[in-house]
Amino acid sequence: MLKQTLGWTRPKVRAPHSADLCTWEISAAHTQLRLARPQAEAEEAGAADGSCCQSV
Template structure:
């Protein structure tokens, strides 16, 4: 409902009010398209008298009857890549790991000096 969230600022409350109004308007406009998916204890009503809760229940089935606004995806193929038989001229970069083996009698490189 409209009073369910606990909003901290007046701007957030204003945004929430507009969201609730837009959702309610969408349900009112979708009323002629929605099916009456009623529960066993609910009476049948004409489509013009559906409540917002009943419209919301039947709203998911309206998508099958609506046209799709997007066009079909274009078929695509992978790019040509490197021609067969040619060698790769760009070698992969190799980065120095930065580790050194510890030897006897010497401090490892990068060890802090005491004191």
């Protein structure tokens, strides 16, 4: 993922390492959300047809 894609060509951080770290954190969060989507959709579908159960 390029910083230009995120619009971070001029990050407002004090150190270049901070910009890289922030990019990795955003990338990791996006990946986790993408991986969780099928499970959330399955739970939502189960709730729609009345077969949902409370999961903890």
